[in-house]
Amino acid sequence: MTKVAIMGATGYAALELIKILLRNSDVEIVALTSRSEEAPHISEIHPCLEGRLDLRCEALTSAEIADRADFVFCALPHVASMEVIPDLLADGCRVVDLSADYRLSDPAVYEKWYHHVHIDPTRLGSTVYGLPELWADKIPSADLIANPGCYTSTAILGLAPLMAEGLVEPTGIIIDAKSGVSGAGRNPKLGTLYPECNESITAYGVGTHRHTPEIEEVLTTVGGKDVKVTFTPHLTPMNRGILATMYPRLTKAISRDALLDVYRSFYQGKPFVRVIDRIPATKNVAGTNYCDISVQFAGDQLIVFSATDNLIKGAAGVAIQNFNLMAGYPETAGLIV
Structure with missing residues (x-):
């Protein structure tokens, strides 16, 4: 025991x-x-x-x-x-x-x-x-x-395979992340009161959020190159969940299928990372320890999606x-x- x-x-x-x-x-x-x-x-x-x-x-x-x-x-x-x-x-x-x-x-x-x-x-x-x-x-x-941290786990898991394989530039990475209100903790704050945050979405901690150096430090260790990100968190009117939408720049041309294979190989044997074909949604990881990850292209721009339950994973x-x-x-x- x-x-x-x-x-x-x-x-x-x-x-x-x-x-x-x-x-x-x-x-x-x-x-x-x-x-x-x-x-x-x-x-x-x-x-x-x-x-x-x-x-x-x-x-x-x-x-x-x-x-x-x-x-x-x-x-x-x-x-x-x-x-x-x-x-x-x-x-x-x-x-x-x-x-x-x-x-x-x-x-x-x-x-x-x-x-x-x-x-x-x-x-x-x-x-x-x-x-x-x-x-x-x-x-x-x-x-x-x-x-x-919650944002850090979500972002790092989404970007680590790309950094480890040298598939993306280490600088100029944009991380646009949305979190449920529970991420602000249980102590009452004006911005998380129901009338303030319901039916609204807003960015906060722009350029100052404390998860920024954590994301950069871990990804620097993973990739061996000095990583710099622009991280902007948003408060969304839901209880729990994080969706990080990330925009790294590829170092070479590669197909979506090949990228998904990179992710599946990197996380093989890791029980709580699910590499999926569809775009992740927070409701599909709510109440679980899973991180759902996928990638898409908008023209030549790679977009990485990563979703977790902020209170669990x-x-x-x-x-x-x-x-x-x-x-x-x-x-x-x-x-x-």
């Missing part, structure tokens, strides 16, 4: 983590944390868990968590994660961090985009980036995994993939529904 804790259990991604973990009879959730002093029962926060998990959300220290759990899912905001993760690791826990605190390799880049000085900089650059489709061989032995689902590999379970455990 593997004992796990979830720090920051009140959010949407944490709810998905709990639901997936409850499907694995070899896993026991032993601790949930929140910053609330009232220690609410988890069913008060997430009513769909009524009768399924009898735990309260406590304000536990790292040492108290380590006394109960072998693995910790850290679903805290950025900055808050790096304040507790060093102690968790020192106390012997293995950690999957869903924040952005360990995704980037350069402390200066982190400070530029997140406007905070990193207090645990020696782990940057050595922490395994938890995208199993690319680095499954490094994940099982790791004690700390930097779980990817973009957060909790890939975190469970990472946990399964670390704990020695099948990568798909709890994730096939």
Whole structure:
């Protein structure tokens, strides 16, 4: 029996983590944390868990968590994660961090985009980036995994085969991505209130979205050339899902069928990437850990489509993939529904 804790259990991604973990009879959730002093029962926060998990959300220290759990899912905001993760690791826990605190390799880049000085900089650059489709061989032995962001997983999976094979230019890549409102988190914000976002679509974080350096860094590693993207996210009036429409420039002429073959070869044996003939739609991946990818041409312009559920493949689902590999379970455990 593997004992796990979830720090920051009140959010949407944490709810998905709990639901997936409850499907694995070899896993026991032993601790949930929140910053609330009232220690609410988890069913008060997430009513769909009524009768399924009898735990309260406590304000536990790292040492108290380590006394109960072998693995910790850290679903805290950025900055808050790096304040507790060093102690968790020192106390012997293995950690999957869903924040952005360990995704980037350069402390200066982190400070530029997140406007905070990193207090645990020696782990940057050595922490395994938890995208199993690319680095499954490094994940099982790791004690700390930097779980990817939602836009980043969607975009990287869509572009990685092209970068790895040198089929596209590393610069001038346009990523036009749309996300459901749950991607903004559970804390109330003016722009995500129903009257503000319903019946509307708008761009945000133009030129400043924090997933930009993450996408560029990972694709640079994959392709071996300095990648630069123009990434524009949009908020769409749906609960969940991401569709990324991407416009890279080919380095040579190649047919659509040949490109699809490149994708199928690259993701052979990867259970959660589906290379499809039709244009992906978010409703076909909603509630699942799948990423649907396809390509089309508009004249000579290649267009790459990638769709995920932002809360699952973009957060909790890939975190469970990472946990399964670390704990020695099948990568798909709890994730096939």
